[in-house]
Amino acid sequence: MRLLHAVMADIRFQIKQGFYLVYVIITAMYLIIMSFLPDDILAVALPLVVFSDPSVLGLFFIGGIILMEKGQGVLMVLVVSPLRSWEYILSKVISLAIVSVLAAIAITYFSYYPTVNWWLLLVSSILTSGIFTLLGIMINAGCNTVNQYMLKTIPYMLLFILPCFALLGFPYSELFTIIPSVAALKLMLGSFHGILWYEATALAVYLLGINLLLLKFTVRVFENKIVYQD
Amino acid sequence: MIQVENLNFTYKKTRKKAIQEMSFDVKEGEVFGFLGPSGAGKTTTQRLIIGLLRNYHGKIEVLGKERNQWGKDYYEHIGVAFDFPNLYTKLTAKENLQLIGAYYKNECEDPDKLLERVGLLPEKDVRVENFSKGMKMRLNFVRSIMHNPRLMFFDEPTSGLDPMNAHIIKEIILEQKKANKTIFLTTHNMTVAEQLCDRVAFIVEGKIVVIGSPKDLMIEHGKRIVNVEFRMNGNNHAKNFDLQNLGENLEFMNILKSAEIKTIHSCEATLEDIFIKLTGRNLV
Amino acid sequence: MIHLTLFKNDLKQIVRDPIMTLLLFAPLLLIVVFKLLELFLVPYLAAKTGFDITPYFPYVLSFVLLMNSGMLGIVTGFMMLDERDGNISQLLEVTPLGRNGYLANRLIFASILAIIYGFIGIAVFKLPDLSFFTIVLLSVLSAFYTAIIGLLIFSGAEDKVKGLTFAKGLNTLVLFAFADLFALPWLTFLSWFFPPYWVTMIIKTPDSLIAICFAIVIHVAWLGILIFRYSRRES
Numbered sequence A: 001m002r003l004l005h006a007v008m009a010d011i012r013f014q015i016k017q018g019f020y021l022v023y024v025i026i027t028a029m030y031l032i033i034m035s036f037l038p039d040d041i042l043a044v045a046l047p048l049v050v051f052s053d054p055s056v057l058g059l060f061f062i063g064g065i066i067l068m069e070k071g072q073g074v075l076m077v078l079v080v081s082p083l084r085s086w087e088y089i090l091s092k093v094i095s096l097a098i099v100s101v102l103a104a105i106a107i108t109y110f111s112y113y114p115t116v117n118w119w120l121l122l123v124s125s126i127l128t129s130g131i132f133t134l135l136g137i138m139i140n141a142g143c144n145t146v147n148q149y150m151l152k153t154i155p156y157m158l159l160f161i162l163p164c165f166a167l168l169g170f171p172y173s174e175l176f177t178i179i180p181s182v183a184a185l186k187l188m189l190g191s192f193h194g195i196l197w198y199e200a201t202a203l204a205v206y207l208l209g210i211n212l213l214l215l216k217f218t219v220r221v222f223e224n225k226i227v228y229q230d
Numbered sequence B: 001m002i003q004v005e006n007l008n009f010t011y012k013k014t015r016k017k018a019i020q021e022m023s024f025d026v027k028e029g030e031v032f033g034f035l036g037p038s039g040a041g042k043t044t045t046q047r048l049i050i051g052l053l054r055n056y057h058g059k060i061e062v063l064g065k066e067r068n069q070w071g072k073d074y075y076e077h078i079g080v081a082f083d084f085p086n087l088y089t090k091l092t093a094k095e096n097l098q099l100i101g102a103y104y105k106n107e108c109e110d111p112d113k114l115l116e117r118v119g120l121l122p123e124k125d126v127r128v129e130n131f132s133k134g135m136k137m138r139l140n141f142v143r144s145i146m147h148n149p150r151l152m153f154f155d156e157p158t159s160g161l162d163p164m165n166a167h168i169i170k171e172i173i174l175e176q177k178k179a180n181k182t183i184f185l186t187t188h189n190m191t192v193a194e195q196l197c198d199r200v201a202f203i204v205e206g207k208i209v210v211i212g213s214p215k216d217l218m219i220e221h222g223k224r225i226v227n228v229e230f231r232m233n234g235n236n237h238a239k240n241f242d243l244q245n246l247g248e249n250l251e252f253m254n255i256l257k258s259a260e261i262k263t264i265h266s267c268e269a270t271l272e273d274i275f276i277k278l279t280g281r282n283l284v
Numbered sequence C: 001m002i003h004l005t006l007f008k009n010d011l012k013q014i015v016r017d018p019i020m021t022l023l024l025f026a027p028l029l030l031i032v033v034f035k036l037l038e039l040f041l042v043p044y045l046a047a048k049t050g051f052d053i054t055p056y057f058p059y060v061l062s063f064v065l066l067m068n069s070g071m072l073g074i075v076t077g078f079m080m081l082d083e084r085d086g087n088i089s090q091l092l093e094v095t096p097l098g099r100n101g102y103l104a105n106r107l108i109f110a111s112i113l114a115i116i117y118g119f120i121g122i123a124v125f126k127l128p129d130l131s132f133f134t135i136v137l138l139s140v141l142s143a144f145y146t147a148i149i150g151l152l153i154f155s156g157a158e159d160k161v162k163g164l165t166f167a168k169g170l171n172t173l174v175l176f177a178f179a180d181l182f183a184l185p186w187l188t189f190l191s192w193f194f195p196p197y198w199v200t201m202i203i204k205t206p207d208s209l210i211a212i213c214f215a216i217v218i219h220v221a222w223l224g225i226l227i228f229r230y231s232r233r234e235s
């Protein structure tokens, strides 16, 4: 119940802040670009776009959201209310994942790509979005300004993005799948290009596990660095 | 309600010993005030009891359980108003109340009624960013009591408010007390303490100097005399008389009968005088 | 005089705050990343798919310049938003510097950086037939674009989250740099009104007087309108 209220509040806030509007514009932009790509390039570009923008949007926005709630002091009020820390965090994850999923589906649907596994697309964009939102909350814990936050995300982004080039294929590159972003990208590519069912299941389970672990860890960091001031 | 014994607390980051050997208790239905200059440790003590600071030494028993044994359910029973307004500035007054209210199991008070109580009903649909400081403080205050908590913490509830607004807040605190709620407030304003508190604790540099009811303190530390200023034979005079057996004091009665009285004052000390006398420190 | 001391102060503040120092180098990082992509990914793609990037070089340079100046604008915009939240800007506004002085100070500082990074970007992604005049012009336009983005964020967003939403939306402006690739009449026409289109045009046709004039007019008009709106709304 509390979680549901929190999610609803977050969604309303995001609508007010224009998240949805901005993603309509961004989706339109991508669609214009996509419509000009030949099919063989679209097959690569579409999954990359869905992966790199809608799925990662949590990392981009969560910093500002938490900084604002901290600045207005409402975070303190939530801390002294019955709302649990994990509920607060999960609510952010869910509300942002909804934007991710909607944008991912819209971009994919209107690109008229022939072979999409919609269920897999749904699962992979939720799991990817969750990881990046949680990462953002963790990075945010010690920050006081948006610029600080954006700078701090750079090394994490490099750590997460560079290994993705491993998918281009070179010896032992399979080992990089252990890095969550690579696993997520594999699953995302799979939802467009097809993937063996057991590989997809393994990747999804692995990513779900990473999400849960990160959630647990993020709650700890959040409580130690933001909730308690001792 | 609250029992604190030999409480010690040090801020980790600055190694600042903020609270030292503090002991006191707050009874059910009581308004208990923490009085002291800024930096004395009032807010720190409150935050320890609220549970925003961990790793204290000593005992803090709240609502029948040690503080660090409580889970999040604790917050169903307490209400907190911090010393600065914590509100969603992009939401309206009413939306603020509804949003936070939804997190409590208790049925919350009707937002309109609460807003009416603090004179904000006409502005209920105005975004908080357009509120003055006094309006924000009032909204913040009713937000802390809307879920009908048994125990309330107010940090400097009237600081920075004009007399009118301060009066509204004080009235509500007294109403809550009538409803047998327990209230723990901090202030550096003597008048507030005198008007509201059943008992006050003077605190300086993390230690409690004295605890007592304002009246008892005033009687105990005041001088038992009455000062009379009067005009007699064309000259102004001033004289002190012992309060003891005043009615049998012939000189006093004589002055009352024959002189032109300018002023008469009994000289009980103000809370402020007592604070300075006991702690050697000024408030503020 | 006032401006000079403030610049010094700004520099001091930035040097003392390691975060700001690093952010000022962020455009450099961007240039390096793009150069690496050019050095490694492009030959790889060429070998694998036969894709030849050479005809698209003007667009790459345009993109790098716009990303750089856009990024500096965003950083400056958020710096001013943070200062507004911390009430520092209010403090500065009541000094002899004033509101407009404060804004000018922040924007000019970022613009100077944009000019420097403009030169660096052009030097790294060199196109053989750019004259010195064109290089200077592109750098100056970068400075304008930085100020435009900074002002858009600062005056358009009431808070950090709105600022982020804005920043995200502003990214789509870069699309206009590629508008003529799509050869959609309506899109090209729309692009005329946005600075990124003209940056590409100048790189593609450096000798076209029309492109130069339009580029300058559009940049100045945007900045002018934004400054006008900003100063009118507040008074």
Ligand SMILES: Nc1ncnc2c1ncn2[C@@H]1O[C@H](COP(=O)(O)OP(=O)(O)O)[C@@H](O)[C@H]1O
Pocket: A229, B011, B013, B014, B016, B018, B036, B037, B038, B039, B040, B041, B042, B043, B044, B045
């Ligand atoms: N978060 C903190 N970290 C370190 N020291 C603190 C912190 N908060 C308060 N202090 C210090 O603890 C002492 C008591 O502060 P506080 O409880 O806020 O006083 P009061 O509320 O009576 O004005 C002060 O000396 C203050 O500097």
Ligand SMILES: [Mg+2]
Pocket: B039, B042, B043, B044, B083, B155
């Ligand atoms: Mg205090």
